[in-house]
Amino acid sequence: MNEMVPDKKAYQVNRRMMCWCALGMMVVTTLATIIDPERMNAASAQIMMMYGSLSALVGAYFALGSKG
Numbered sequence: 001m002n003e004m005v006p007d008k009k010a011y012q013v014n015r016r017m018m019c020w021c022a023l024g025m026m027v028v029t030t031l032a033t034i035i036d037p038e039r040m041n042a043a044s045a046q047i048m049m050m051y052g053s054l055s056a057l058v059g060a061y062f063a064l065g066s067k068g
Contacts, residue, residue: 019061022054 005011029047033040040047 015061015065019058022057026051026054 029050033047
């Protein structure tokens with residue numbers, strides 16, 4: 001980890017919370033899509049972009065977090 005990070009424990013906690021929030025947003029969006037698919041159909045492009053971004057964030061956390 002970078003030596004410029006003064007509080008490494010808080011840094012790791014914040015990264016972990018960011019990952020859990022991203023997973024939570026994906027779960028909420030999935031439930032909203034299951035509950036009201038007609039309404040979510042209008043925003044399908046935005047939902048797909050959000051899923052791609054959030055899954056990349058979570059994937060990067062797990063891929064880069066295990067190194068070191």
